[in-house]
């Protein structure tokens with residue numbers, strides 16, 4: 001649907017993941033772009049490589065107590081806690097808007113058990129036909145059952161179990177989103193790949209906290225949260241490179257991308273596509289600026305195919 005727009009006479013922005021073509025490698029990240037509707041006055045949504053929805057869960061979740069977002073040096077700390085109205089509401093009230101937009105659609109799902117993951121994916125494909133599902137195994141604010149770790153993606157076996165189950169429920173592109181809060185992120189990516197993931201997305205936020213010394217209290221209602229934005233970019237770049245060197249499936253990179261040059265850096269490190277997160281909250285119209293800057297970089301470097309950047313760092 002409209003994916004051919006990525007080729008102009010002297011520039012080819014198209015990238016392929018599994019059997020799907022994306023008009024460009026720059027997507028928007030889960031939880032920072034709603035379902036697109038909130039951004040329609042700021043961004044031409046049909047220019048976006050893919051829209052990843054806010055993570056949806058089987059049942060509605062209230063999220064964490066406020067305050068849930070605080071700005072820190074070069075970053076943003078959030079403890080939203082997967083607030084959402086549940087999969088039924090999402091499919092009835094939120095997805096129909098996105099469905100009309102001529103861009104790739106990725107539905108992000110999370111759950112606290114394998115069964116719930118299965119149920120969510122079943123419901124999605126019973127009613128709709130998004131291009132991909134992104135399994136959010138990495139939200140730092142949700143407790144999971146069945147693993148001694150706080151996050152599913154901290155446990156290779158738990159990751160493998162969810163991915164295998166999800167794979168049985170969809171033939172479409174299955175993306176697994178990983179947490180950087182592990183000793184060896186490549187090991188988790190290898191487990192996801194071996195269990196059927198078509199691509200891995202990384203990174204989710206890094207754990208952190210902010211303290212109000214005057215009040216002698218934590219700033220966030222949840223005490224701890226996830227750090228995003230430029231503060232995490234160097235660590236995210238390293239995580240992308242580590243994973244790229246250890247798996248064959250495509251890597252989708254993110255973490256602090258604020259400019260078109262940042263996009264190029266992630267692709268050089270091994271990302272076939274990238275996602276923009278915090279930048280959307282800093283400036284809701286940043287998508288088109290970043291796309292323009294990325295195109296200008298390619299032109300300046302006389303690079304005709306964006307995909308040729310992937311892993312060029314070696």
Ligand SMILES: Cc1cc2nc3c(=O)[nH]c(=O)nc-3n(C[C@H](O)[C@H](O)[C@H](O)COP(=O)(O)O)c2cc1C
Nearest residue numbers: 029030031055078136203204228229255256277278
């Ligand atoms: C306010 C906020 C909400 C987020 N919600 C989600 C979410 O629902 N699901 C998810 O997978 N990631 C979520 N994330 C993480 C982002 O998708 C992304 O992985 C992370 O912020 C790193 O990218 P960035 O530095 O460009 O923001 C959220 C991030 C922020 C800042």
